[in-house]
Amino acid sequence: MKYTLQPDALFATYSEITPAYLTEKGIKLLFTDVDNTLAPYETPDPDDAVKTWLASLKEAGIKVVFVSNNKSPRLDRFNQTLGLAACPNAKKPFVGVLKKTAKEAGTPLFACALLGDQIFTDVWAGKRLGILSLMVAPIKDKTTLFFRTKRRLERPILKKFAKAHPDHIDLSFWKIKE
Numbered sequence: 001m002k003y004t005l006q007p008d009a010l011f012a013t014y015s016e017i018t019p020a021y022l023t024e025k026g027i028k029l030l031f032t033d034v035d036n037t038l039a040p041y042e043t044p045d046p047d048d049a050v051k052t053w054l055a056s057l058k059e060a061g062i063k064v065v066f067v068s069n070n071k072s073p074r075l076d077r078f079n080q081t082l083g084l085a086a087c088p089n090a091k092k093p094f095v096g097v098l099k100k101t102a103k104e105a106g107t108p109l110f111a112c113a114l115l116g117d118q119i120f121t122d123v124w125a126g127k128r129l130g131i132l133s134l135m136v137a138p139i140k141d142k143t144t145l146f147f148r149t150k151r152r153l154e155r156p157i158l159k160k161f162a163k164a165h166p167d168h169i170d171l172s173f174w175k176i177k178e
């Protein structure tokens with residue numbers, strides 16, 4: 001594997017990823033995950049904070065594309081009042097959908113970034129594409145064994161991240177103590 005699975009940056013919440021931050025990095029298109037990145041799984045609609053954040057990106061000329069591994073009904077509902085580009089069943093960490101979308105938008109990959117809450121879907125997809133891979137602490141996880149296992153597998157990667165970035169966010173979500 002010629003890349004690491006470490007995110008390029010880790011944030012406590014999506015709202016810390018400002019238009020200024022993205023613009024400074026030359027980003028014109030932000031692929032973003034929805035579940036646990038912008039809203040909890042069980043919240044069908046975007047709240048005002050999400051709407052404000054998305055509006056600020058639009059204002060700055062940054063396109064937003066929802067890329068979710070979740071199904072159409074969830075994504076359609078979330079996107080109902082927003083009307084943004086949306087790719088359900090995106091099959092992250094596979095990158096076919098992302099590549100095609102960037103191409104259709106006419107945005108070169110170096111001007112794209114990907115935001116999400118999971119290493120083995122979101123960050124991995126971003127790394128495969130070689131684009132800026134931004135990670136947020138999950139809003140609220142499901143408590144199934146599947147999810148607990150995924151988070152446990154993320155732990156060593158984030159421990160390494162913490163070492164390399166002394167000013168990292170609180171990692172207690174992953175039960176990483178220092």
Ligand SMILES: [Mg+2]
Pocket residue numbers: 033034035036037116117118
């Ligand atoms: Mg997610």
